[in-house]
Amino acid sequence: MTKLSVNINKIATLRNSRGGNNPDVLQAALACERFGAQGITVHPRPDERHIRYSDVYDLKANIKTELNIEGNSREEKFVRLVLDTLPAQVTLVPDDPGQITSNHGWDTIRHQSYLRDMCALFKGEGIRVSIFVDPDPEMVAAAADTGTDRVELYTEAYAKEYVSQPEHAIALYTESAKVAQQVGLGLNAGHDLDLHNLRYFKQHVPGLLEVSIGHALISDALYLGLEETIKRYRAQLD
């Protein structure tokens, strides 16, 4: 089974655009759960332009499904947040300062020893760790030596190419997934997945445990409503 974790960053973006608390991020997360989300993902960034660090405490205290916190563990504030809130999963993403959004995965060979330390730190607190990687079998294989539980395949390249050459777009992802299975790593995926490309991804990527989806899902909800949207995303994963 592949779980759907809804990334609610974009709900916070809307809230922040006017100050105040509309829409209410916590209420939106609880609604996502009621409508079938099997997890909630947040990706706080140092400028708190969408999810704020304080949101994460509220979310952890109130949601019933798994909380997945994604972000840059080189930020001290991020590490403190994760250790304070103890989410079900932390996803380590090598964001550079000021990035608009995430645009690459970890080099798990070059940063092996750093990643090993981070995995030990978070796993020591009972938090499942996932490392964000490009769809590169070599990076997936090396991730296994960090002690991580899972990798998250960065799917922007797939989403871009899927529209013109789906078979070519998926090839490295299928291969990376097979390597993850061989080395005993769980597999997540995310970034730019949507109602058009999700089913094909699921069908061609063995052992997919979780997808985290935000931008497209929240955009679709403007037209379809949150309940119908989550239902449709879940149906792609059946």
Ligand SMILES: CC(=O)[C@@H](O)[C@H](O)COP(=O)(O)O
């Ligand atoms: C790690 C990743 O793939 C990002 O897509 C993410 O979690 C979303 O971050 P933003 O909402 O800041 O674009």
Ligand SMILES: NCC(=O)COP(=O)(O)O
């Ligand atoms: N890890 C990816 C994520 O949480 C959401 O990415 P996107 O759907 O907003 O591109």
